[in-house]
Amino acid sequence: MDKKLLEIVFDNLYNGIYVVDGKGVTIGVNKTFEEMSGFSNAELTGRNLRDLVGEDNYFSGSASLLVLERKCPVTATYSTSTNRKFLVKGRPIFNHQGKIEYIINTIWDLTVVHYNHQIDADTARSQILSDDDFITCSEKMSSVIDLALRVAETDSTILLTGESGVGKSLLAKTIHRSSERKQKVLMKINCAAIPESLIESELFGYEGGAFTGADNKGKAGLLEIAKGGTVFLDEISELPLHLQSKLLGVIQDKEFYRVGGREAQRTDIRLIAATNKDLVTLVSEGQFREDLYYRLNVVPIAIPPLRERREDIPTLIQHFTEKYNRKYNSYKKLSENLINQMVSMPWKGNIRELENVVERSIVTTLGDFISWEKVQIPGIENIIPKDIGLKEMLAEQEKEILLQAQKKYKTTRRIAAALGISQATTARKLKAINDTLLDQTETNNDISPHLPE
Structure with a gap:
């Protein structure tokens, strides 16, 4: 070529x-x-x-x-x-x-x-x-995004599954924004957040006088308002059974009736549903319609929990640390030992829990350096890091202190004065630390950084 x-x-x-x-x-x-x-x-x-x-x-x-x-x-x-x-x-x-x-x-x-x-x-x-x-x-998560981008260009119904906090809403938003419908509305509807007595009229709308308290002019439902766009039905498992058949009609025939209405309403929407429950089990227990499940499950996308993609945790910690440092005008940093401990945690709340822990650590911890001893994380406080002795723990603390001092005082002379050690010792220790960091990150410099005296 x-x-x-x-x-x-x-x-x-x-x-x-x-x-x-x-x-x-x-x-x-x-x-x-x-x-x-x-x-x-x-x-x-x-x-x-x-x-x-x-x-x-x-x-x-x-x-x-x-x-x-x-x-x-x-x-x-x-x-x-x-x-x-x-x-x-x-x-x-x-x-x-x-x-x-x-x-x-x-x-x-x-x-x-x-x-x-x-x-x-x-x-x-x-x-x-x-x-x-x-x-x-993560290869697993990259595969999920690849699939989401491929199907975004179609109008196929998508079913997102995964534990709470894995990012189902964010993936739904990405699918919508990658589709031909991106300039139209993305209507997010949490099926568990709307009272059962109101959900039918909220979703499908109602005609004037359809029930006591109804507006005489009637009201368009969310599915009608979203015409031309994407509807994201979160926690679809919580949709009442009697409305599941009505939703099935929307998927099959692209039409529905308002509450109290006799005229069919046509709608053109792309449907994305999400759940953190096992719909197959709910079908077998009679709590979810089997025909609706198969209509929703045209393109199933399972989002892996954070514990199955632990390689993402350090990068996410860095991202959230930068995000909340900007938000709270701070300059805090999590220690390497703390990050290693966080990588090994189960994270049952997934990314949402991880983000909350990082934000809490930044707003509640005194000083710019957040070590594993200072944080308040269920299941991690007062735990000594695995496979690390006292000597290694002290060396890690010394390293973090020196790096923080380097950032604040700039020169070896001022660092030595602040820490109460000799300038020669300061220069030697910092050179060893910076040489190690260079080897780890393979930065572009051919020599280690030289601090001014």
């Missing part, structure tokens, strides 16, 4: 493409990405992503930088200073020495609203940044 044809293919792909080298330097982007982002190839090429990522910078995050850190494929979402929301799949290309030579990023545009000059830019950006983000380097 000649170079000209490769360039034609590169610039005419449906997805955006962003290519960087093993040091995080931008090699180039295709025309699709230019159109998606509003950034030109010329202004990005040659620039290191470390200089492009950050609050009020080009990008709020980077899959490539996570790939360089984790040495594996990463899927992540981030926003841009041009008010766009992207889902990015970064894949490393290794050379013969096993080092990352290139990273190929494939990008999907998740932006729902095309903002214009009449909308305040700060408001638009705050709406984007308030969205939850996907970050994963």
Whole structure:
């Protein structure tokens, strides 16, 4: 295949493409990405992503930088200073020495609203940044996202299953934003949150005077309001049996009747349902209609619990730490021992529980360094880390103290004075620590950092 044809293919792909080298330097982007982002190839090429990522910078995050850190494929979402929301799949290309030579990023545009000059830019950006983000380097979760992106372009009914807190709502939002219906409404309905006496009229609407207290003008239901968009029925197992047959009619015939109505209402919606319960068992127990189950289960997507993708935990901890440091204007950091302990926890509440623990640790712990002794986590407090002796524990504490002092005091002379040790000892210990960190992260420098005296 000649170079000209490769360039034609590169610039005419449906997805955006962003290519960087093993040091995080931008090699180039295709025309699709230019159109998606509003950034030109010329202004990005040659620039290191470390200089492009950050609050009020080009990008709020980077899959490539996570790939360089984790040495594996990463899927992540981030926003841009041009008010766009992207889902990015970064894949490393290794050379013969096993080092990352290139990273190929494939990008999907998740932006729902095309903002214009009449909308305040700060408001638009705050709406984007308030969205939850996907970050994963797990093969299991990457496969889930791949399947979700494939079926997003269709109108097939999807059934999301998984424990509480795994991200079913977030995946439903991603599917909607990747579909042709993205400019229409995503109607989220929690079937367990609406009282049984009201759920039929809320879902299907009612005619004037249909029941005592009803508005004389009648009211459109949520399924009617969502016409043209996507309806996400969360906790579908809690939908009363007598309404399950009515929902079945919506799926099969694309029509329904309002409460008290005689005229069929037509609707054009894409349906996504979710549950944390075993619907097959509920069917066998007579608590869920079998015909509805099969209508919902056209494309089943099972989201794995966090304990089955523990490789995601350190990255998620880092993400949530940065998120709440920004929110509370703090500069806190979790110790390596604490992170290791958190990786081994069961996380029955999954990502939601993990995020809550990180936020609680940041807002309740004094000082910038959060060690495993300080946190209040059920099942982790007062537990001595496994397979680690007193010597190793003390060394880890010393390392964290020195790194914090390095960040605060900058020079070895000031660090030594603050800690009450000699400058020679400070320089020696910090050099050993920084050399180890360089080996672990394979940063771009050929020599270890040198602190000014």
